[in-house]
Amino acid sequence: MERKSFAGMHCSVAQCLEAVGDWWTMLIVRDAFLGIGRFDQFQQRLGISRNVLTQRLAHLVRHGVLERVPYSEHPPRYEYRLTDKGRDLWPVLTAMRQWGDRWAAPDGPPLLVEHTACGRVVEQTLTCPSCGDRLGSGDVRVVRGPGDLDHLAGT
Numbered sequence: 001m002e003r004k005s006f007a008g009m010h011c012s013v014a015q016c017l018e019a020v021g022d023w024w025t026m027l028i029v030r031d032a033f034l035g036i037g038r039f040d041q042f043q044q045r046l047g048i049s050r051n052v053l054t055q056r057l058a059h060l061v062r063h064g065v066l067e068r069v070p071y072s073e074h075p076p077r078y079e080y081r082l083t084d085k086g087r088d089l090w091p092v093l094t095a096m097r098q099w100g101d102r103w104a105a106p107d108g109p110p111l112l113v114e115h116t117a118c119g120r121v122v123e124q125t126l127t128c129p130s131c132g133d134r135l136g137s138g139d140v141r142v143v144r145g146p147g148d149l150d151h152l153a154g155t
Contacts, residue, residue: 005135019063024048024056026096029082029089032066037079038121065089094124 006014006021020026027046036042037109043053057080060066065086068078082089101109112121126135135140144150 016092019065020060020092021024022056023053025060026093028053028056028060029086030093030097032080032082032086033090037078037081038071039080042080046126060086091124098123110152 006018009015019031021092024046027080028042031042031045036045039053042057043050048051049058058064061068061080063085064083066080067083069081071077071079087130097109097111112122114122115122127133
């Protein structure tokens, strides 16, 4: 089955999915955050076929999530590193991990995230930047933003 493209959809969630919306892609991003950067390392850790890995890495480079950096001239070899755009996926990956820890890890979380400065285990929470309150889906509402096309058209 061919994957649907969301490139023409005017939605920030759809555009994120266009760049990183399949399971192999987010697992590659996860491993990049864990310090994996070389093709063979990704392949070994993920058990992914070479052709699928090649396609996913090229896709992530094309979308500016990873960059190819040479590490050997003879023979030419590259490793993949997160760009600023890729590092901005940290909260997305963290939310996915925390959801998996809660709903799909009956023996407990496979990984914990510690704050390097104090050594304490941390969890990502959404908070209001003005008052500091913790936010859940019932505490917010969605309003039109400056990029809303209907808003720009005056409707």
